[in-house]
Amino acid sequence: MQRIYLEEKEPIHFKFEQNEDDFIVDEIGLDWKGSGNYTILHIKKVEMTTWDMIAEFAKYLNLNAEKIGYAGLKDKHATTTQYISIEARYEKELKRFKHPQIKILSSKRHSHAIRMGDLVGNRFTINLFEVNQIQAGQIEKLARKSEKLGLPNYFGYQRFGRDGDSIEQAKKMIAGDLHIEDAKLKKFLISIYQSVYFNEWLAERVKMSREQNGGKFLLLEGDLYIDSKGKLFTPKQPQQKDFEAKKVVPTGLLCGRGVYRSTGAAAEIEAKYDDGFLYDKGLRREAIIFPKDIEMKYTNDFDKMNIAFTLPKGSYATVFLENIASKEFKAKKVKKPKK
Template sequence: MRKREYLDTTQDISFKFFQTPDDFMVDEVMCTEFKGKGNYLIIHVKKVELTTWDMVAIFAEYFGIPAQKIGYAGLKDKHATTTQYISVDASYEKMLKKFHHKQIKILKTIRHSHSIRMGDLCGNRFSINLHFVDNIDSGKIEKCARKIAKNGLPNYFGYQRFGRDNDSIKQAEEMIKGEIFIEDTKIKNFLISIYQSTFFNDWLRERVELSREKNDGKFLLLDGDVYQDNKGDLSTPKIMPTREFESKKLVPTGLLCGRDTFRARDEAREIEKKYDDEFLQEKGYRREALIYPKDIECKYIRKETKLKISFTLPKGSYATVFLESIANKNYTAKDVKPKIKQK
């Protein structure tokens, strides 16, 4: 897998961040306004050092129900403090009052007419502590973050998507070629997503490099690009929609290869086809090439040489990619693992 490149590479900014419960906080932003009545109970939970699946398994065991009976909208990091919403049948409301777990806190409950489904969230609000930041770099970080929010962030899949090393990518390629057989459906779907994501990231890298070369670091639109509007609808306009792009009404998309999805045309297709597997039988998708971080807030604590940066991203996007773009470097899981102090 090739290095993730970014649109603005004019300066390097020095900081460290760690994926720990104290330094990495994520709050789910839901699209739905819960009605306050209905046959389902919506539970707003805060969890620490647990994956979403871990948390769901804990509730499933407590209620004595299959994990599939618990609804959730998105998957959250383990090494973080995160809040998210889950749903269960309202008949478990009384039982929930006695629930206790040292890594899970129930913040609020409310009734609703239907269960939460995967993808129901609008985005996530991140609050991340950046360490070893001096006063000058603090200002640079905020300035850079706001510039990215204006011009757009390349919507790469972050390092978390691909596992701890590149073995998963190799395994995915071998499975697609038929060289190995994977029986477990969950693992198979995971490997397919890695296969599609690798192609997408490599396509996006080429488009970013082209934009830096020919468009002064602003994302370069090409004839035949496929665009997504604010409702999620896709189109391939005959005339390049520059004005709609600049007003953020339309955003260009990249291909997650597979069947039953739009392909680009003309000039855009010449690049896209290098990162397409037209024989892949799984469902294909389009993914926004750019996203726009919102509601950026920065608070600098001079005594601790720490900057707390908060921002909101659309669902499916990676906070670590935003930080990579600011730092002008790629991160791995090893980079964000805190060093254990020697006794």
């Protein structure tokens, strides 16, 4: 399963490390009301998974971790900010909460708990190393190009585990050759199974776009689109003009039950990456995303480039970097920066 990109070019070699100093993620939350029975906490965490952070709050407050709401999972090896929700009756105890890797930045009331997906997107700030002056110019040009033309919305390497062992587990479980008791693990493996199919479908569509459309994503008759309000629809003709204006985006299938499938020419490709027998709920995912608010700063003396950009929810910063580098990144042993 290879992640290929719309432009076929020579790779650009640079390095980056996922650690607390060089990989920063800030969740962009919704407009919380300011009143209600839930407290929305804006949290900063360092070198810690979202689940581990929630477990610390649950332990401190002596409540079930499922009572704590969150909008998305954030990287462990990074400095990240995100929002969580807890019933307002715990506000007094939360004022005394202290943890070396967690800091409460602010709090606000809201009418209901945060649910998965209750965010606008994420702002990434990443340091790239071993970047010379020529490469810095190339990186900036390609980043700006992706802002205008978009890039494939693959699931990144983080989705599939360090050695791809989760993929094999998922396939065996779906085939009935592996029994999993743990409900959370089961759900996780099914999401991996869906993600593998999506990435394979997207790679075929990208390859077709390279060959037939000069590296611009090729829209097909029967594609399903999502508009700026989140409405899914199938037009009679490909929406080229609105797609270029970023008003609509074509979607790909996360196979399962109760989800719309594409039709016509689009369906001929999609059917190869579908599993009509999968009982779990299916979804549609944007095939192309448009990075926004890109900022870059190059430090010539240290061959270091700082790049900041905003992506829609569910998208991967490492995929944005792969698109620029024109090569796949893989999970590796994470090093802590030297102090």
